[in-house]
Amino acid sequence: MSKKKIIQNTLDSIIKHHGAPMYVFFILAFLYIAVSIIIRVTSGSHETISIGSSQIPIAAFAGVLSSLSNICLILLTLFFGKWGFYTALITILIQFPVIISVIIMHHNLNNLPGVFGNLLTLVTIIIIYFNNKELDAYQVRVRDQAVTDRLTGLPNRFACSELIEELTKNDERFAVVSIDINGFKSINSSMGFEAGNEVLIEIASRWKAIADTGISGTLDFITRTSGDEFVLIIRNYHSDEDIINTIRQYEAALKNRLTIDNCDFYITASFGYSEYPVDAGRGDSVFAYADAALHEVKRANSGDHILRFTPDLLKIERTIEIEGKIREALEKDTIFFNLQPQFDMDHKLRGFEALARMKDENGENINPGEFIPVAEKVGLIDKVDSAVFRKATSFFGELLEKTGADLTLSINASVRHLMKNSFIDEVRELLESSGISPDKLEIEITESIMIDSADKALKCISELQKMGVKLAIDDFGTGYSSLSYLNSFPANMLKIDKSFIDKMNSTDSSRQYVAAIISIGHIMGFEVISEGVEEDAQLTTLRTIGCDYIQGFLWGRPLSQQEAEELVMQFAGK
Ligand code: C2E
Ligand code: MG
């Protein structure tokens, strides 16, 4: 294949003008022939047909039919460009000698209007054809510009997505490779934009040479999508090895130094790829997955600059994204909290649990079920805890002072937070600054604390107890619950996890299981609260089996500060 061919051919095929379908051509041609035959047959006829009360000679329809046949020729030119025009032109030119010879030989001037009609059609199709030709040339120019990157002359992002759309439509197998030039920003900032552009042009021309000559052994389409980002689409390969081989050739093309303005540049690039339909069944996901692989290559910063997408990468991507949002929220101090009410079984307000909340840049809440585990994983949970501690105690202190209500504030403490040497001091300071009495503050910890670091946790917990602060064991039943440590755990409250409440009414044994937890809790001197109570039937059961408190959507969802205050006022007025 000659140079320039592969990319240009692919471009031509994705931007080709989609004219009218071929069957329209045949319908128009057939109509034209049929009408011409009818004209021939009827023009010599002396018969008449009756329409209403009048008798009309059949020959009179010849004019209408002849106009119809001319319209067919005009439509052919309009819809089928060059082919339509030449078909119409030849048809008209063949007719002239026939009609004129009939006029001369039979001295029959009846056909004269037909000659004028044909002449008019001839002029019309010539005008249409030349006008369309100009328009087409203009359209091709505009289309070419729309699919070409101005700086490098490579196809651009639009061409890239068009090709992907076309390939997915045909269900053809292909790989998308996202490419990023390593350290390009520093070339731009140290050498200036002009030099940066020269570098991009040189890289593009090396890669274009590979794609156009097909020396990689695969069918490649290289595009520049933005800045220093390129996308390579690979087709006609047999295995993953073929894909990697091709990518390695593009990587190798950068090995020779680039000299621009007498400066030598040693360029490397990172490549992340994914395959359709193996990794992703949709065009936009195959793109996004290749990007995810590319980001991982850049993040890992290892020796190998090529990576294939795996589903794990999506989790890594999302974790990194959420981590960034948490860091930003901590920096800007925008972490906030909701307060979920807790009630006794007579629907008397016991207090609230403070739950951490965070919004993204669009003001949408990020699910705590997503950001809390990330904060735990990346070691930021103690900072999130502290933010909620600080803000919730300050709000709650003021609320108690304002309303004189007798309520408890529960806050969640992570293992990481509790294990900090400064934890006790932090709690002490917050109690002082907020004015909350220690017995109105309850700290929720999970069973895992006892398993992970029992000694230190126990020391910390007894310190809190000495201060008069209450302790709750959160999500009870989900960890490795052991009666022996529960016995030695100086807590005040047991929180039965929602998962037990969910299935409590489904079988008798599930109900008995919850009843047993409540009994054991009571034997050990704890009060018991059930989490996630959503239905009346659950409430009824919990009343019969002796639960002390409930927390759940049935009586109260997590509330904003203002809503919580209104609820407190409402209960104070009861
Ligand atoms: P958790 O401490 O067990 O909190 C209860 C969770 O159950 C909350 O979810 C609450 O919105 C939800 N919930 C309560 N009642 C119902 C109900 O009836 N139906 C349903 N479907 N859900 C209910 P949220 O706010 O998503 O919090 C999830 C977990 O995140 C919390 O579980 C807690 O372990 C953790 N968390 C929240 N805030 C903090 C914090 O400030 N620090 C720490 N370390 N963890 C926190
Ligand atoms: Mg909790």
Ligand code: MG
């Ligand atoms: Mg819980």
